[in-house]
Amino acid sequence: MTMSFKRGVVSAIAALSLLSLAACGSDGKAEGDGGSGGDGTIKVGFSQLGAESGWRTANTESIKANLTAENGINLTFVDAQQKQENQIKALRDFIDQDVDVIAFSPVIETGWDEVLQDIKDAGIPVVLVDRTVDTTVEDPFVTWIGADFTAEGVTAGEWVKENHPDAKIFELQGTMGSGAQANRQDGFRSVIGDNVIGEASGNFTRTEGKAAVEAALQAYPDLDLIFAHNDDMGLGAIEAIEAAGKVPGQDIQIVTVDGVHDGLVALLEGKFNYVVECNPAFGDQLLELIKQVAAGEDVEKSTIVVDEAFDQTITQEVIDGRSF
């Protein structure tokens, strides 16, 4: 018994050290040489939180495509693989490298007090990307750039209000408690909340979105519009509606947020009715912002990324012309 317990402990330690080794390995894989600093180039340390979704990957690509040497940026890009400790370590490395600007998408809101204080003491300006932090440090960051989830919900709500004021809406929510879910819901319901007759979470996934809509079609026979917090759940809804012998986009209209490729194709095919974009490709806006910050110019405390919205008049050219 003790023997096998000891073995268990030993193997647990072995497993853990193996994992942390793996994490170290990918940590060190920072891009850019981290040298230079003079001759007008701006040294930027960017800590991305991970690659958890197609949206995030597109976001990373856009950032890398814009923060380039041609544009006068010497970028050190580190992927935190959705772990805060990786991210804090990366931020400390940036301090040691004495970068000009630190930009990062925090993986969670809290726990940044110490490292943000150190960055502040080092006199390095911070640009927050996409997400925000909750900290006791005063003036922890110079500016924030990202999407406004609430505004996305409002945009979706206004389209419904204008086109289908009598809609009976089933709301397909994202993962409960996530910022995208809470704020899109708040924004949407502030416009047309009275028309929402039912709700269920589809955890932002196609499969669960499909399951929720199958049940909803039974539970709410008179529903005629679905508002999904992302495209994937909306795509799941299409399958459920078609399986029930109804026509998505006509019998039951679908409004979604995101604007990923598959979602816009569904819009083109007439299965979605309205898609509010959540634009990940704001590398160009981030570039301008970083240049201003590095030059010591005053910038707005927050920059809202320009989100578009599409209805069924979208064309194949628009879809082909997008990076994600």
Added chain:
Amino acid sequence: MSNDVLVRDTAAARPATTGRDRLQQVVHHRLFWPVVALVALLLACGVRSPGFLSISVQDGHLFGQIIDILRFSATPLLLALGMALVIATGGIDLSVGAVMAISLAVSLTYLDASSSAGSVSTALVAVMIGLAVAVIFGTFNGFLVSVLGIQPFIATMILMVAGRGIAMLITQGQITTVTSAPFKFIGSGFVLGIPTPVVIAAVVFVLVALLVRKSALGMLLESIGINREASRLAGVPSRNITWFVYILCGLLAGLAGIVYGAPTMAADANNIGLMKEMDAIMCVVLGGTTLAGGKFFLGGTVVGALILSTIERAVVIFHIPSQITPLFKAIVIIAVCVAQSPRLREMIGSVRLPSPAARKTVEEAV
């Protein structure tokens, strides 16, 4: 013990002397409360939403909420069948969710790279490769547990944590999406009007049941779970048998991943199979198998899987707000577990019927 599971699971198969005895047998059957919970849930849904229980034929195949529930039960059932056997040996396999993600990632990446993703043979090869990889990981788990003697919880946790990373590596951090009609058929097609996942789950159930109940394997598994050392001394090849059940569990997890991911054809390494190991363990426990190992009940596992997917659906049918759905699910599951608790049943049993002799006098008095 080596009786056919299907016969064992129906109390009515035994000769009952009187109606009262028969009732007692049914009530005291370990599957009684889970089945009651399942039927009650379904009936409640039917009352709340008329038409819930009806099944119609649409485009030549069965359609209805019950059919949907069966379809959604397929994945947890496939996982739970393997899990039940592992648990019977006194082990546990926490890596099944990660193995789902890996096998799906491998299959879809192969399809993505192939030039003829739409052909049946390519889809078959993709499935075979996915399953083969799952078997490799099952073999790895089994090796750690049976040969190296690492505790199953720790041994399989390695893959649970690292497996998703492996799947990410295979898909290169992207969500790989492919179009292949034959592959999609596995998840959303119909065989003779019945959804393919249901057919697959039913076939696998029968095969596993035959394997463990028609051979001595089931009994040997239970003996290992009850006392590994005694079994070994009695000549049971416990190492090889333990190794085998982890391989089988890995294979079934791989199959579950393919069945689960086939309808959407999207290898989302971060989300496929997330927390599904807990669902599988829940199905096994709801079915009356204890985590301590020993006796296991495949029929009960089916009921457990059906309960889980019915709860999922009932949440929407009852118009339960999303914030409190986890609470609702927890309450139902706790209720079933409490009703099933042997000690509670003993207490209730002793109140109603103190002893067989007393029961007899009561009967005579009536």
